[in-house]
Amino acid sequence: MAISFKTIGIIGRVKNPEVKETLTTLVYFLKSLKQTILLESETAESIHDTTLPHVPRNEIGNRCDLLIVIGGDGSLLNTAHAAINSEVPVLGINRGKLGFLTDIHPTELEKIHAILEGKYFIEKRFLLDAVIEHNGTMIGADSALNEVAIIPDMIPHMIEFEIYIDNQFVCSQDSDGLIIATPTGSTAYALSGGGPILHPQLDAIVLVPMFPHSLSSRPIVVEGNSRITVIISPKNKTSPRVTCDGQAQIKAPVGSHISIAKKTKKLPLIHPLDYDYYKTLRSKLHWGKKLQLKEK
Numbered sequence: 001m002a003i004s005f006k007t008i009g010i011i012g013r014v015k016n017p018e019v020k021e022t023l024t025t026l027v028y029f030l031k032s033l034k035q036t037i038l039l040e041s042e043t044a045e046s047i048h049d050t051t052l053p054h055v056p057r058n059e060i061g062n063r064c065d066l067l068i069v070i071g072g073d074g075s076l077l078n079t080a081h082a083a084i085n086s087e088v089p090v091l092g093i094n095r096g097k098l099g100f101l102t103d104i105h106p107t108e109l110e111k112i113h114a115i116l117e118g119k120y121f122i123e124k125r126f127l128l129d130a131v132i133e134h135n136g137t138m139i140g141a142d143s144a145l146n147e148v149a150i151i152p153d154m155i156p157h158m159i160e161f162e163i164y165i166d167n168q169f170v171c172s173q174d175s176d177g178l179i180i181a182t183p184t185g186s187t188a189y190a191l192s193g194g195g196p197i198l199h200p201q202l203d204a205i206v207l208v209p210m211f212p213h214s215l216s217s218r219p220i221v222v223e224g225n226s227r228i229t230v231i232i233s234p235k236n237k238t239s240p241r242v243t244c245d246g247q248a249q250i251k252a253p254v255g256s257h258i259s260i261a262k263k264t265k266k267l268p269l270i271h272p273l274d275y276d277y278y279k280t281l282r283s284k285l286h287w288g289k290k291l292q293l294k295e296k
Helices: 017-032 041-047 073-083 110-116 277-285
Strands: 007-012 036-040 066-071 090-094 120-134 137-144 147-151 159-165 168-175 177-181 204-210 220-223 228-232 241-244 249-251 257-272
Touching: 007 017, 007 041, 007 073, 017 036, 017 041, 017 066, 017 110, 036 041, 066 073, 073 090, 110 257, 120 147, 120 241, 137 241, 137 249, 147 257, 159 177, 168 177, 168 204
Parallel strands: 007 036, 007 066, 066 090, 090 257
Antiparallel strands: 120 137, 120 257, 147 177, 147 241, 159 168, 159 228, 177 204, 204 220, 228 257, 241 249
């Protein structure tokens, strides 16, 4: 059943001139449809529109029924962190390079009109929670829509760690790090590390070793409700870092336990009815076109 959107929140990556252009056009378009608009504060400052209400980024998810993000996948990731607790549906207008998550083209604003009329579907994407503990004390925590990555501190070098899944020992590993990704993140950092593409409707998590010392260390896909624990070996001379979606960086001292599990709340993504995931893959990854076979 379609949701009736009464208040439309807008967030844009305002440092990009193209985003400003699309933002101005979108505001004009929504005004012409007599929609109630709420801008994120920094976004509002960029277009100098004093007629529209605005709120800080951390409040906008609680004040609107639909949140439109203008920018690239990075912009949508940032918005996801701000909106996840309210579970407000998010729609992306692509002004970035790839656009796996932002699937409305700036010249296709009529699709937004159709969405406001109820012609859309919602796809819920799960996130990961990462908790870092040292000597029984929590020293950091964050969430990730794409991936949790364990990477070296400043200078690239091998990290030694142990992996457990649901308290069962999997392996010890020496590598440049480890990427733990959702299906959403399987087309991001994990893909560049040689991981597989997971369809977004799969309830699964992929673990991708980064430049492992052993050639037999391969990516592994596990069930989505698995609890993954990574223990940083005391043999390491430096402390690696834990990043969530490439944002917060938390030091993980030797002996740390890093626990990763599915977050309870999900991010609802809005798609137009003509959204085609495989078409997106073909377009973004430059896959081959369908062969036109001649009839005999």
